[in-house]
Amino acid sequence: MSDARERVQGVPTRARGRAAETPVEGRASGTTGRPRKARAGVRDMSRRRGGASGEAVRARDSSQRYLWRFRGYGTPYLGMLSLGFGLRICEMVADLATPWPIAAVIDRVLGMHSTHNPLTALLDVFGTDKTVMLATAAGAVLVVAAVSGAFDYVGDRVMNGVGERMSVAIRADAYAHLQRLPMAYHDRQAVGESTSRIITDCGRVKDSLVALFSTLFPGLLSVTSYASALLLLDWRFGLIGLFCVPLVFLIGARNRQLGHRAAKREREAEGKLAALVTETLNGIRTVHSFGRQGLHDQRFAAESDAALRAGLATTKVQALRIPLLELTTAGGTALLLWIGGSGVLHGWWSVGQLVVAVSYLTGMVSPIKSLSKLSVTFAQGQASAERIIAILDQPRTEPCAPQGLPFRASGRIDFSGVAMAYGSRPALRHLEATILPGERVALTGPNGVGKSTALSLIAGLYRPTRGRVLIDGRPTTALPEQWLHRQVAVVLQDTFLFSGTLAENIRYARPDADDHEVDRAAQAALVTDFAQHLPDGLATRLGDRGVGLSGGQRQRVGIARALLADAPIVLLDEPTSGLDAEAERLVVGALSRLVAGRTVVMTTHRPALLEMATRVVLLGGRGTAPCPAPQSGVTAGGLPR
Numbered sequence: 057m058s059d060a061r062e063r064v065q066g067v068p069t070r071a072r073g074r075a076a077e078t079p080v081e082g083r084a085s086g087t088t089g090r091p092r093k094a095r096a097g098v099r100d101m102s103r104r105r106g107g108a109s110g111e112a113v114r115a116r117d118s119s120q121r122y123l124w125r126f127r128g129y130g131t132p133y134l135g136m137l138s139l140g141f142g143l144r145i146c147e148m149v150a151d152l153a154t155p156w157p158i159a160a161v162i163d164r165v166l167g168m169h170s171t172h173n174p175l176t177a178l179l180d181v182f183g184t185d186k187t188v189m190l191a192t193a194a195g196a197v198l199v200v201a202a203v204s205g206a207f208d209y210v211g212d213r214v215m216n217g218v219g220e221r222m223s224v225a226i227r228a229d230a231y232a233h234l235q236r237l238p239m240a241y242h243d244r245q246a247v248g249e250s251t252s253r254i255i256t257d258c259g260r261v262k263d264s265l266v267a268l269f270s271t272l273f274p275g276l277l278s279v280t281s282y283a284s285a286l287l288l289l290d291w292r293f294g295l296i297g298l299f300c301v302p303l304v305f306l307i308g309a310r311n312r313q314l315g316h317r318a319a320k321r322e323r324e325a326e327g328k329l330a331a332l333v334t335e336t337l338n339g340i341r342t343v344h345s346f347g348r349q350g351l352h353d354q355r356f357a358a359e360s361d362a363a364l365r366a367g368l369a370t371t372k373v374q375a376l377r378i379p380l381l382e383l384t385t386a387g388g389t390a391l392l393l394w395i396g397g398s399g400v401l402h403g404w405w406s407v408g409q410l411v412v413a414v415s416y417l418t419g420m421v422s423p424i425k426s427l428s429k430l431s432v433t434f435a436q437g438q439a440s441a442e443r444i445i446a447i448l449d450q451p452r453t454e455p456c457a458p459q460g461l462p463f464r465a466s467g468r469i470d471f472s473g474v475a476m477a478y479g480s481r482p483a484l485r486h487l488e489a490t491i492l493p494g495e496r497v498a499l500t501g502p503n504g505v506g507k508s509t510a511l512s513l514i515a516g517l518y519r520p521t522r523g524r525v526l527i528d529g530r531p532t533t534a535l536p537e538q539w540l541h542r543q544v545a546v547v548l549q550d551t552f553l554f555s556g557t558l559a560e561n562i563r564y565a566r567p568d569a570d571d572h573e574v575d576r577a578a579q580a581a582l583v584t585d586f587a588q589h590l591p592d593g594l595a596t597r598l599g600d601r602g603v604g605l606s607g608g609q610r611q612r613v614g615i616a617r618a619l620l621a622d623a624p625i626v627l628l629d630e631p632t633s634g635l636d637a638e639a640e641r642l643v644v645g646a647l648s649r650l651v652a653g654r655t656v657v658m659t660t661h662r663p664a665l666l667e668m669a670t671r672v673v674l675l676g677g678r679g680t681a682p683c684p685a686p687q688s689g690v691t692a693g694g695l696p697r
């Protein structure tokens with residue numbers, strides 16, 4: 057992925073390492089739901105560059121030129137844009153020629169006036185036979201229309217193509233950036249809201265970019281060309297034409313202002329709606345279990361009302377624009393007819409010239425109308441661009457080079473005075489611990505004492521607010537993300553499976569693994585035991601989020617993933633909780649193969665898993681609760697509750 061920040065212009069000098077100053081930041085995770093709590097997640101994320109200062113972002117916010125900040129995405133297409141412009145100019149020349157055959161017929165064939173119509177000379181080539189002249193003029197109308205149409209077709213394809221390509225690049229960058237944002241960001245942001253930004257807002261930005269190239273640029277070219285042609289025809293015609301332009305643009309500008317506010321409110325309301333729908337569908341089992349569809353209907357209706365009010369405000373802005381525009385352009389045409397008609401009566405101009413002038417005025421006004429329609433499209437595009445830029449402006453952590461690091465860590469982990477808070481909410485107050493290579497340490501303690509948080513810190517999903525977590529003596533915050541992910545494999549309480557085959561889900565841990573390695577991991581994790589009863593074995597396709605497998609089966613796929621990752625450190629976050637005795641027995645069997653020869657840190661309350669541990673450490677307690685003396689090298693200090 058290219059660095060989106062380089063292409064989103066106007067981003068001030070990168071605040072290098074800024075992320076490190078920000079509390080509770082860490083690496084991105086691929087979790088697709090808002091996590092109830094810190095969980096180790098997708099493993100192939102890379103550190104990204106630091107971001108804009110908040111003040112600078114706010115300063116730009118007031119300028120409302122959000123779409124303009126995407127101009128960097130147009131740079132690769134400058135050649136195509138130049139070609140598109142060239143084609144538009146050719147089309148314009150053809151359009152300017154359109155009324156002249158008619159004028160020639162009126163003045164020369166019908167003999168209403170003898171004028172200096174440039175086509176006169178051309179028609180003279182065909183002699184003075186009026187039938188031939190008529191046929192020539194008719195042929196000219198067809199040829200001009202065909203030429204103009206051809207330029208229009210190719211020009212549209214070229215220009216619209218640029219808009220489409222730019223928006224695809226913006227969407228890809230926004231998506232890639234979103235995935236790499238720290239977990240702290242994803243904890244704050246509803247999944248549906250982020251989805252809505254990537255899908256709907258990027259779609260609206262696309263509409264604006266396509267309109268920019270297919271309507272705005274050609275429209276401005278038409279207006280300028282027709283206005284110049286009117287002036288050239290006769291300065292008095294030109295003045296009448298120019299009288300309309302500022303009025304129409306004023307109407308458009310006012311509409312854009314009103315439209316931006318309305319569109320922003322509308323997009324915010326739609327974002328909340330999307331968040332609500334995603335949340336409801338993610339929890340659809342709970343909704344059904346409690347029969348609470350009515351409650352969700354009410355919440356949906358409340359958000360829908362807000363979206364409706366904002367939508368109606370946009371409609372009002374749109375509706376007002378049309379009559380105002382019609383009035384202005386009718387004024388211009390009336391003026392032209394009146395003055396032009398008087399001119400013809402006084403013999404200043406021929407009828408043909410008046411026809412050309414009226415045709416030019418109509419030609420000029422029609423793109424002005426489409427241009428003013430753009431005010432709403434651009435207002436919506438600005439509001440959506442603002443929401444996408446809000447993602448792209450989120451700082452990511454700096455990537456660092458994996459220099460001097462061994463391919464495989466020995467597996468030693470140190471917690472050195474570690475404290476951790478989610479926002480202002482402390483989760484770990486002070487943790488001192490050393491876990492030696494090959495040790496299997498079980499962290500236990502009351503709910504909410506910070507066991508999972510400790511695992512997340514080892515996996516590098518969050519940064520400690522104080523102190524350091526070290527792997528082989530190196531702080532995790534200074535380790536390259538890709539290297540860290542190779543050293544740490546995670547099995548969570550509920551393994552997340554993606555849509556795709558079983559084999560693809562196992563290979564997620566190491567995309568370059570061959571079929572044989574995937575088979576071996578599947579066998580060791582007892583996945584093959586159930587996969588062989590499925591229609592296509594490991595090639596069986598799973599539904600969304602692994603629908604079709606039981607909890608225990610999903611856990612075994614998670615273990616196969618961890619086996620395939622072959623990392624020296626394994627983190628187990630309650631991998632058997634929620635399983636019945638038989639499923640637990642199978643999962644523990646699979647885990648016993650995973651943990652062999654690796655450093656393991658687990659959180660569990662289940663005796664079957666605790667038996668695997670070489671040391672058990674009780675975290676925290678209620679301040680007065682007894683905390684067993686830590687064994688060598690480990691002192692426990694969770695959050696007193």
Ligand SMILES: Nc1ncnc2c1ncn2[C@@H]1O[C@H](COP(=O)(O)OP(=O)(O)OP(=O)(O)O)[C@@H](O)[C@H]1O
Nearest residue numbers: 092093094243478483502503504505506507508509
């Ligand atoms: N992503 C998060 N955002 C905000 N607060 C969080 C987040 N994850 C955990 N917490 C809070 O941090 C504290 C420690 O949570 P953690 O999950 O680490 O505890 P735990 O000991 O693993 O609990 P359990 O035994 O229930 O799994 C809790 O108060 C929890 O509510």
